[in-house]
Amino acid sequence: MFDSLSERLTQTLRGITGKARLTEENVSAALRDVRMALLEADVALPVVKDFIDTVKRRALGSVVDLSLNPGEAFVKIVHEELVRVMGEANDALDLNTKPPAIILMAGLQGAGKTTTVAKLARFLKERHKKKVAVVSADVYRPAAITQLQTLAAEVGAYFIASSGDQQPLDIARRAVKEAGTQFADVLLVDTAGRLAIDADMMAEIQLLQAELEPVETLFVVDAMTGQDAANTAKAFNDALNLTGVVLAKADGDARGGAALSVRAITGKPIKFLGMGEKTDALEPFYPDRLASRILGMGDVLSLIEEAERKVDKQKAQKLARKLQKGKRFDLEDFRDQLHQMANMGGMGSLMEKLPGMNQLPPGAQAQVDDGMFTKMAVIIDSMTSHERRFPDVINGSRKQRIARGSGTQVPDVNRVLKQHKQMQKMMKKVTRKGGMQKMMRGLQGMRTPGGPSGMSR
């Protein structure tokens, strides 16, 4: 989501790299671009102003560290400041209370509250081994309660029934009781979407909060929100004294300035990012990592974490042993790789986290399409196991059969075979003596701040 913002900042900062000193002149040019980039990213104007002022003051006032060139020093200041605005660390949920720990959700219509409740329920159940109960106090939107019921069944949360003719306050009271008798550790309370200027509805949720005394009151905000994020976040925070923010729909192409705005204006931590429509698509928010991502340094840390969780270690080790023995990387292995890639959220999600990826021309990134990988796997699935192990036997008529079987065209089959050949070549290089070290060196170069400049040194 932050691709465009990081692209833009990286471009600006590339200009400043190589200058001898940080002067009023070259800094103000960079700052102007940073301002434009932030505004285009929908960061609220007051937040932008504050951010620019602080960066400028620090950039001009600071003694440049001797080990850094001025460009790097500027990057460091912008980075530190971004981290500061977004909050310094990920605040996990505070569930230390007499169970059930109650979490109240709040937000505008269509922000993504109900989906977030399902994701949170799954997150707490799977990662924290909590028994989770959910209830909906949304008696206004048609089928909102049914939606939560369906999702609860899907994620294995205990669903507390409610209905459209009940009062939200009664629903809440009953739910707390029922969660107690069910020995739930956590009770998630979904609420109707409401406008911050709707006094009646805001009063309603204030009453709900007073009754429930939740340990967490989370504000769900759409990552695509524009300048209004500032007004809305402020109004909700004033009314409810929020404890945290969930940034929903952060997997789109929105530049996500709302994250900065909401954090700066409420002073409340962003705790999670919604990264997809599936119920497992909830990620903890790490401001430092996100700031690095904005500056094009990549989010290597979360990538590693995710890889560890999802990659099938056995298969990976099997492949490694096979390669070490000098065996060839065949189409079976290739297919495994494609599946693992899909497990990790697909190429798009992978690339977003790799350093330097935003340096690729936008066209090149668009070409990487997860659908393509699915298609490739289908093509390989349509081969016989003999063909997968010995791709060289695949002749014209076999290609035609494979294309028919996979619902593709012969050129698509050719493309898969060609890509496999290239992978094979790369694997050979890696397994050759010294190959790995060479590659690691390359990676290290990419990890220095400023990315591309680091690579060219």
Next chain:
Amino acid sequence: MSDTKENGGKGGFWKRLSASLGKTRSQLAAGVGNLLLGEKEIDQEVLDDLETALLLTDVGIDTTQEIMADLSRRVRRKELNDTVALHGALGLLLKELVDPLVKPFEVPAADRPFVIFMVGVNGAGKTTSIGKLARYLKQQGLSVMLAAGDTFRAAAVEQLQAWGERNDVAVVAQGQGADSASVVYDAVQAAESRGIDVLIADTAGRLQAKTNLMEELAKIKRVVQRLNARAPHEVLLVLDAGVGQNALSQVREFDAATGVTGLILTKLDGTAKAGVVFAIARQVRKPIYFIGIGEGIDDLKPFAAESFVDALLANE
């Protein structure tokens, strides 16, 4: 409480829109209207404040700079001498910008059934807009049928069915997990055989960056075109007024996938001002047929440039 919401209630609706836009302004340090209130000389500070105010309504940096360049030029040429003149010039400029987006929503008698697709990102307000649009069309004496094409989101079908009941119109559905294209295909067939005037097809919300999901939309369109080459007659993109500059990308990507014919701007009863409409007018030019101003069944109104800009510029 839900009753007053349903009825749309108190005062004219433009008054309500103006009131809600006004509420926002009062929260901001500098609203466009207040800023230019009273006769004052135009100095750099006035221009800077105006730029700020435009940016705060999500007009976007490019469009704001273009508007400011135009106004500043006229100030330099002494064509605009005080803030009152500046106010007038700005209003005129904004109206001229959005005027080409005004287009009445028409259902020609020749096209039966007249097929409408509702598309948009998650949570934009597609299903609610369908409920209101069905009401609007029924009031014009047209028979309406709905297709529950959102087969992905939990209870989306039930939500649409609830709107079907409120409007007393039939809903064609297969349930969660069904193939969306096949639901819409069935519905078009059903509408044909029952002699229905308008079929409105709901679709699952999707972020425009998800290529495979956008491809699915294109597929629904292809499948429906097997029944009727002219369908869908309208593809309406539902845009949340709160969305910032991402709205442009939404219009572009949905247009590329399905050929968007018009927009519905929802949630204009909140504090968001949807200044991005001006950027849309400049860069992507799709007509805005309707605006949504509440959750009630009657809270859908045709878009009017004059009133939209007036509401934005009005003084408290």
